[in-house]
Amino acid sequence: MRQQPKDDVQAAHVEGLPSEKVITSGDIATQLVDIFNQSNITPEQDNQCLRRIDLVLMPVMFLSFAVQYLDKACLTSAALFGIVEDLDLYQVSSIGGTFTVSTQRYGYCSLIFYWGYLIGLLPGVYFAQRFPLGKYVAIVMFLWGGVTVCTVAVDSYHGLLAQRFFLGVTEAGIAPAFSLITAMWYKRREQPLRFAIWFSATGISVLVGSLIFYGIGHIQGRLPAWRYQFMVIGCFSSVWGVCLWFLLPDSPLTAFFLSRDMRVVAVERMRQEQIGIENKRVKWDQVREAFEDPKTYFCVVMLFAINLANGAASGFGSIIVQSFGFTTLRTILLLSVAGVFVFVFTLSTGLISVFWRNARCYSAMFCCLPVIAGAVMIWRSDWQTTKAVSLWGFFMLPVFAGTQVMILSLVAANTAGHTKKAVTSGLVWASYSTSNGVAPLLVKTQETASHYPSAFIPIIAMMSLVFILLGIYRVYIFSLNEKRDSVRLVDRDEAVRTGFLDITDRENENFRYQA
Secondary structure (H helix, E strand, C coil): CCCCCCCCEEECCCCCCCCCCEEECCCCCHHHHHHHCCCCCCHHHHHHHHHHHHHHHHHHHHHHHHHHHHHHHHHHHHCCCCHHHHCCCCEEEEECCEEEEECHHHHHHHHHHHHHHHHHHHHHHHHHHHCCHHHHHHHHHHHHHHHHHHHHHCCCHHHHHHHHHHHHHHHCCHHHHHHHHHHHHCCCCCHHHHHHHHHCHHHHHHHHHHHHHHHHCCCCCCCCHHHHHHHHHHHHHHHHHHHHHHHCCCCHHHCCCCCHHHHHHHHHCCHHHCCCCCCCCCCHHHHHHHHHCHHHHHHHHHHHHHCHHHHHHHHCHHHHHHHCCCCHHHHHHHHHHHHHHHHHHHHHHHHHHHHCCCCHHHHHHHHHHHHHHHHHHHHHCCCCCCHHHHHHHHHHHHHHHHHHHHHHHHHHHCCCCHHHHHHHHHHHHHHHHHHHHHHHHHCCHHHHHHCCHHHHHHHHHHHHHHHHHHHHHHHHHHHHHHHHHHHCCCCHHHHHHHCCCCCCCCCCCCCCCCC
16 A cells, blocks of 8 residues: 655644644545544435535535626626627628628637636645635635626727636635536536536526626616626625635534534545545645546547537527528527527436436437437538528537536546646546637637538537447447456445555556546
């Protein structure tokens, strides 16, 4: 068994514990379980603890992620209420006497958010590991709410570019933090559904947010309608950030909604998972391993390929649907229907993966197919005579969210060692932001007549690639398990000792991967 470094010493700072108690440990979880010496919990205790955790964490994380997506989606709605014209986000050019309107500037404002997101990921991942997670998320949300409100004062294209960049920087920490929180609180078989729950908030955000934006857009005031949209959403984000300071715990050790005994159960139920809970010490050998692990690159490539569809489904969704010939009101209502598809498919994949063991790759592969079909339907259909076909194709594009959630759950389930988890999570979200930073460039309004081939051909190709990579990933994962089983089977007694040593999945001989 791997020995822990001698300098990895932490003091217990848990309510009800003697503060002078000092233990040698790889994970903060041992502050509880080593002192109370409880290694066995009953199924009833496990289920009761899980219900309490779900009752608090899932609504809080769901609403938080929904609010974050509202901030990003606000630009799409503002495009229908005059921001393109007011800030000169379009350009008119004449070629051979034919005038064309390019919304390339609008595309830049959409994509620069994700380049800011990419820049903010490095400090975001570092702070998420070094500081209390709950407090960190609360501060981040309060700050990004303030940056959103600043949009009200923007009066030029360049000003909007700067605002969107810093909005991306401030929001960068939330998704990696939520990935770490899910891995910290939930067993690996429980994680797909929990990832699906908080990520499905994007669908509800589109559904409800479209209606909210439409209502705000009809405010008759001194300011243009789109400025009120950013004002309301930004203020709500900051207020919710203050609430999170009190609602989102930093770890199971400090959860206000768990009794002392239940905190021990919350920690102990994670021991057999072999992925630990939290460690504030950055381990550079784990950083190196994250970059050397082939699994990391599988997920990085797949996340990049998937999110090319987001440029059409989210960034330019309102413009594409309006190209089908719908009015502004009808476009907003139809965008909300797309949110229902996200919600239903995301939750469905999560449920299937909980009740069907090792079904994550299969669920992710299944969700690739509607996206491919939808892109083909939009690209090749006749918008004038078969408007319904192109519309249903658009509804199917956001189903990529189901594939994304399954890949995120695979990252959490198959990565052990807290520093390695943080770095791997940061890398996959960096891939996400890079892809979203490129995707809007593929949607060219000059190609409206030819149905945006520069956008939909790459989407078809990339989703097909993801389908193939998921199959290869599944074979690779099971080959690793078979190799380990051929050497030695899992030793349950030793697994109890290695569960909280904060060692990586490669170092831990008792670790088995899931697909």
